[in-house]
Each structure stands twice: as C-alpha cells, then as structure tokens.
Amino acid sequence: MTVHITRHSMSGGLDAENLADQLGRSQAKDIDELEESADLIDFTFTTALVALHARCVVDPRAAAVETWEATVNAMQLGSAFFAVTETSDGTVECRINRKLRSIPALGPMPSADAGAWLTAFWLAVICRDQQRMTQLCEISLERLRAPEGAYDEYIYHWVDALQTYWLRRPGLVDKLIATIEASDPPVARIAPQDMLQGLLYPPINLFYHFVRKDEEGFNPALADALKLHKAYWTMDEDREADIDGSFALGPLAVACLAYDGGFTIDVESEYLPKHLLQRGWLGEFPT
Structure with a gap:
C-alpha cells in the first residue's frame, strides 16, 4: 500500500x-x-x-x-x-x-x-x-575536514562510508556502523539535536536499509524520514516559511539509489519530487 x-x-x-x-x-x-x-x-x-x-x-x-x-x-x-x-x-x-x-x-x-x-x-x-x-x-577525506568544532565526527565517517560504497572499497559495514554510532545523540554534540534527529540521521538509516537490501524495511524508514523532515520544518513559523524545507535532499538521494537498485518505492510525497526520483528527465540535455 x-x-x-x-x-x-x-x-x-x-x-x-x-x-x-x-x-x-x-x-x-x-x-x-x-x-x-x-x-x-x-x-x-x-x-x-x-x-x-x-x-x-x-x-x-x-x-x-x-x-x-x-x-x-x-x-x-x-x-x-x-x-x-x-x-x-x-x-x-x-x-x-x-x-x-x-x-x-x-x-x-x-x-x-x-x-x-x-x-x-x-x-x-x-x-x-x-x-x-x-x-x-x-x-580525500582529509581535504574535507573543517576546523575543529565545525562538525561532529560522524560526518567524516559518513562521507567515508559513501565513498567506500561507491568506489567499492573494502570495509563498508564497519564504516557504516562507525557512522551510526558516532551520530548517536549522546555522542554527537555539535549539531543541534533537532537537526540531527530530523535531518541528518534519517539518510544514514535509509542507507543502512539500502545496503542490506532490506526493501521491506526501507519504505517505512523512508516514510519516517519524511515525517521527521516535516516535523523539523514545522517546528516554528520561521522554519515553516523557509523554502529549504521544500524537499528532503538526503532521503531523496538515497531513495534514488534504492529505486535504481530495483526497490519498489511505496512512499509518495511532495518532499520526494516524483520525476527526480523516477529519473523522468534523464537524457533531456547533456549534464
């Protein structure tokens, strides 16, 4: 459904x-x-x-x-x-x-x-x-490091996991586990907790289901990610009017990976633009 x-x-x-x-x-x-x-x-x-x-x-x-x-x-x-x-x-x-x-x-x-x-x-x-x-x-990961205090350490584990996945390097599971552990609220203390839980962690959770080929668990996680996105961007009137909440970039990207990997995506939302998810414009002009 x-x-x-x-x-x-x-x-x-x-x-x-x-x-x-x-x-x-x-x-x-x-x-x-x-x-x-x-x-x-x-x-x-x-x-x-x-x-x-x-x-x-x-x-x-x-x-x-x-x-x-x-x-x-x-x-x-x-x-x-x-x-x-x-x-x-x-x-x-x-x-x-x-x-x-x-x-x-x-x-x-x-x-x-x-x-x-x-x-x-x-x-x-x-x-x-x-x-x-x-x-x-x-x-290289070192080129992406910001001055100390700019980001929680989890973000570097996360970039490392994504690079490892795409370049098919060894150690993806360990790097993804390190990302999940480092993004736990008691560990990650720089990012605001509402941002961490509402925007930053959901793509990690989605990617975890994707790499495990867990199609059954992916769709509920995607729905939860969009609900959390909505909750974050409706926290107050200023956020609700902010166009940055118009779509969910990270969840959309991981959903694209899953869609291209053969997953059936059973979640629809304006936060997940249909023709970007389903690559409807691909090939329209050189990118």
Whole structure:
C-alpha cells in the first residue's frame, strides 16, 4: 500500500516562482563570470541551491523542465566547486548551464568541506551522474575536514562510508556502523539535536536499509524520514516559511539509489519530487 506524506503549507507570503526566476537570471550571469574568476563559486553554488528549493516549492513533482534545469545547474556547480578547489594550477573544464567552461583553479577553500560535499554528492546521485559521483568520491577525506568544532565526527565517517560504497572499497559495514554510532545523540554534540534527529540521521538509516537490501524495511524508514523532515520544518513559523524545507535532499538521494537498485518505492510525497526520483528527465540535455 502506498503511503502519502503531505508537505507542509510553507506559508509566509513568499513568491517562490518569482524568486526562482530572479535567481535563474542572476545565476546565469554569475556562472558566466566564473570563467574570469572562481572566487565566488561557493556563493554561486549556494544560490543555485536556493533556486532549486524555490522551484520545488512551485513544482513539487519536478514536472517542469525548469525544475530539472535548476537541479542540474546545482549539481554542476557543486561538482565544479570541488573540482576547482582540488587543484591550484591552470583551469578546470566544467559543464555548467549547458556550456563547457574553463574555470580558473582555486586550490583549497574552507567552505569546500564535508557538509558541502554531502550536498554535492546527493545532487550527483539525484542526477544519476556517475562520473561526477566518482570524482567526488576520489577526494580525500582529509581535504574535507573543517576546523575543529565545525562538525561532529560522524560526518567524516559518513562521507567515508559513501565513498567506500561507491568506489567499492573494502570495509563498508564497519564504516557504516562507525557512522551510526558516532551520530548517536549522546555522542554527537555539535549539531543541534533537532537537526540531527530530523535531518541528518534519517539518510544514514535509509542507507543502512539500502545496503542490506532490506526493501521491506526501507519504505517505512523512508516514510519516517519524511515525517521527521516535516516535523523539523514545522517546528516554528520561521522554519515553516523557509523554502529549504521544500524537499528532503538526503532521503531523496538515497531513495534514488534504492529505486535504481530495483526497490519498489511505496512512499509518495511532495518532499520526494516524483520525476527526480523516477529519473523522468534523464537524457533531456547533456549534464
């Protein structure tokens, strides 16, 4: 039986469609300017994420090509961000916004950390861009470490587990167990507890069911992840109006892995855009 998790109202008077259009226009200019200087590429990536969330407010099924374009642009910028911070020499060729571009290399940036890596990786998974997934997974864990106190240690175990899974390295089970143990609330003390329980841990739990090929347990865990997402983003009026709650990035990405792995997904929700989950736009244009 299919379970439907209804998205919260996202009230607050925001004109998300107008915001998405405005960001799309400014973003196109910002992307063009990256070929002259990549100094603001992290800001451009963040703006692309806001534009994607805005698109998903007005198009929760991702049925419009504009939503797919916003998804691809965010994915391309996330991957480019890490590509240009992986080397200090020359330029890096990156396809962004339907054009192959030569972007000056930057070398390491503090913002190219494990949190940003997870976002970039989830976007590559959702876009089914295996080449970019591989490139991201080849980045060393030490390069992703933020200054002490920025993240709980679990996030590094989590990145390590995902890289190990995708590159088929040994030790996945031990690394996933280490992730689960390190993300336990008494252990993880930097992330706010409501964020940890509502947003950060559910993708780990979903991935655990996925790698165990536990299709029977996956769907209830997915439903729980979306309920927790909803509970987090309706905690108060400010959160409820925040477009960042328009869809559940981590759960969506793990659900994409499961869907592509042959799992039947029996959960429907505006937090889980149908045409992104079911790769309905794949092949529409080069990514």
